[in-house]
Amino acid sequence: MGDARRLARGDRLVVATHNAGKLREIGELLAPFGIEAVSAGALGLPEPEETGETFAENATIKARAAATAANLPALADDSGFCIAALRGGPGVRTADAAMLPDGSRDYGVGMARVRANLGEPENTAAWFVCALALAWPDGRVDVFEGRVDGTWVWPPRGERGFGFDPMFLPEGGSETFGEMDPEAKHAISHRARAFALFKAKAL
Numbered sequence: 001m002g003d004a005r006r007l008a009r010g011d012r013l014v015v016a017t018h019n020a021g022k023l024r025e026i027g028e029l030l031a032p033f034g035i036e037a038v039s040a041g042a043l044g045l046p047e048p049e050e051t052g053e054t055f056a057e058n059a060t061i062k063a064r065a066a067a068t069a070a071n072l073p074a075l076a077d078d079s080g081f082c083i084a085a086l087r088g089g090p091g092v093r094t095a096d097a098a099m100l101p102d103g104s105r106d107y108g109v110g111m112a113r114v115r116a117n118l119g120e121p122e123n124t125a126a127w128f129v130c131a132l133a134l135a136w137p138d139g140r141v142d143v144f145e146g147r148v149d150g151t152w153v154w155p156p157r158g159e160r161g162f163g164f165d166p167m168f169l170p171e172g173g174s175e176t177f178g179e180m181d182p183e184a185k186h187a188i189s190h191r192a193r194a195f196a197l198f199k200a201k202a203l
Contacts, residue, residue: 149170
């Protein structure tokens with residue numbers, strides 16, 4: 001894809017998510033660079049169907065849809081929780097694991113479902129992946145991907161973070177993502193690692 005096109009201080013950027021947790025984290029990461037972040041939800045943009053088989057494909061679908069609809073650059077995140085004993089699942093279907101019959105999501109329910117599917121495996125390896133896609137109204141897209149490895153734990157620990165954070169213990173750590181101070185999580189998370197690549201190339 002070559003060098004990414006760069007954003008400038010004062011630019012308006014659509015954060016292509018309706019997930020409040022992701023919006024908060026991405027907004028906090030963007031704040032020091034003077035980028036005006038507005039969510040797809042605030043603009044009333046629909047959520048496109050995520051039909052990709054990889055995080056990068058789904059992030060690209062969301063970013064392109066938002067950039068086209070808003071005629072602004074758009075940043076989309078697709079991320080998920082992956083477990084070796086589930087052959088990388090729930091992976092790109094992480095949010096679906098927490099889906100309730102009414103269409104809402106409950107990650108407590110999602111974590112319990114994943115734990116039930118695990119049985120008693122010897123391998124507790126797990127990882128989080130984040131793909132950030134930056135799309136422009138002319139169709140160009142640049143993708144930046146980060147990963148953090150660790151293990152899954154049960155029962156979940158901590159009330160911080162969001163999603164499957166309470167079930168993930170990063171390698172070398174003593175606190176789950178759900179227990180960690182947000183600044184500590186931002187320093188090592190999959191999203192922070194993807195954002196570091198985005199920052200180096202696009203800010």
